[in-house]
Amino acid sequence: MWFRRKTSTAPPKKPAARSQAGLLDPDAQTRVERVRLPVDLLTTGMRIVKLDRPWTEVPVLFQGFTLEDNYQARTLRQYCEWVLVEGDEQVLSEALAKVAIHKKRTATPLPETRPLAEEIPRASRVWGKTQTFVEQVTLAIEQGNNFNLQDARPVIRECVESIKANASAMIWMSRIKSRDAYTAEHCLRVAIFTVAFARFLGLPDEDLEIAGMCGLLHDLGKLKVPEEILNKPGALNPAEYAIMQEHTTFGYELLGSDPKLDPIIRDVTRHHHERVDGRGYPQQLEEWQISRFARLVSIVDAFDAMTSDRCYRDGIPTSDAIRVLYRNRGRQFDADMVEAFIRMVGIYPPGTLVELNSGEVALIVAVHPGKKLKPRIEILMDASKKPVAPRIVDLANPAAGEKLEIAHPLPDGAFGISLKARVQQLVTGHRVFPS
Known part of the structure; x- marks a missing residue:
């Protein structure tokens, strides 16, 4: 939820129309002055007029101040969830436009730059x-x-x-x-x-x-x-x-x-x-x-x-x-x-050993917040419980004709596979699982 207060420079002849986003029509002689924003969307130049907690609970010098640098913004991010700000209409409108995206931030996997x-x-x-x-x-x-x-x-x-x-x-x-x-x-x-x-x-x-x-x-x-x-x-x-x-x-x-x-x-x-x-x-x-x-x-x-x-x-x-x-x-x-x-x-955190519906054995590589039962896995054993060359499979985006699912988790060390041993193999490049 966010709040607004309008200031009219000339009395409007009729009520100002509102857009679907809830902002005042740009043709009306009004502007958005104050909005409640998540602290992660703050930018310099915004004036902080209210916190989600008493001012005395946050190590800031003044009760009401203009955000001048990233140190101030970082302090607010550490203590608060949201603040009430006022500033330029365009700046606030741009920040409000990011709120919907901000709310979806925990619906996607953490980004990766290396396998x-x-x-x-x-x-x-x-x-x-x-x-x-x-x-x-x-x-x-x-x-x-x-x-x-x-x-x-x-x-x-x-x-x-x-x-x-x-x-x-x-x-x-x-x-x-x-x-x-x-x-x-x-x-x-x-x-x-x-x-x-x-x-x-x-x-x-x-x-x-x-x-x-x-x-x-x-x-x-x-x-x-x-x-x-x-x-x-x-x-x-x-x-x-x-x-x-x-x-x-x-x-x-x-x-x-x-x-x-x-x-x-x-x-x-x-x-x-x-x-x-x-x-x-x-x-x-x-x-x-x-x-x-x-x-x-x-x-x-x-x-x-x-x-x-x-x-x-x-x-x-x-x-x-x-x-x-x-x-x-x-x-x-x-x-x-x-x-x-x-x-x-996730239901199966990274590093969890699991058995698939095919009988194959795999380690969880990464989870998908929106698809908790379909993480990315690394298959290490075939259905006969024989070691195979490690193969990465994304259960959320399987290959054509592939219908793999997790049957149940396994205790670490099952079938001779342990997370510690797999890490050692990746660090040294030597096979450490039973042949």
Whole structure:
């Protein structure tokens, strides 16, 4: 929905006609002055007159200002969903014309510039480098040593470049999990999915690095939580749960030692466990008080926590995690974001091993948001479960006479095929499956 206010330079003789788009007829002596726009459509020169939250909840200097540079626009994109703007009629009309396209941004697959097989070697290298960084920061915090969080920027930048080339490559890497390195890998996986999700939502490339930093550092405070509580196999008692909740404040304080960090990174660290129904922690914020990036990371964080193996339990299937997210939309999570996240991840996320109706075995390469049951796949075994030369098939656009469908998912390692082994094969060029 958008709003308008007309200003007449001369009294019209008859009511101004309206076009089908709802704008005033150009022949009438009126003009559109104010409209409500998604923050992703803001351009310099627009005057911001109202936010979707109190001005005091966003780090801007003035209550009402003209958008002068991209830094201001980026800040609004991090905290808000929409703003009320006023400006030149033509500029606002051009922005309004993009609203319909903006609403369809999560109905198409993430763009790719390189095939998965070509991107996997770089993704593997970047994953290893970023994991090493997280482990170094973890060790520094545990030993009470100084650490430079600005060193995270170049490694996150490489993650962003890989995701822009082919998001499925980094998603494949994120699905190769170790229950013994949960905390470090969890931060890395949340960073990867946060960047991919931010891109899927239509955020510009310049926002992806900060989004990735938010994901990478969101759980830093857990390093201050006693291990016997962090890894307790059973339910936490009230006292233990209260200590666990403090990890958001611990992280907020840790990040406060670096004045060069973008404020939104600390905000996400502190607020990624707030709920849109006001029952989250640590501050029981209302929905309108929770920043856009914090709501985004909260979904990714919960998804990865549910689907990951821990030292004391196995993760739940992706399909079950999706059901939990969907059931809690509008209560724990932002409803629109949950639905968009489900469209991005799909019924069978990239890296899932599946058996086809033909009996062939394949890995999911990429999903199609508008055709959840028809992803792009890589067939690795024939109907007799014999290895074959990898073949890419787009189930949404099959070849003439081809009627392949996914029969059911398979556990990783079924028939001797594992995602880790396939990644190794793509990185080294050596066959690693049983002959």
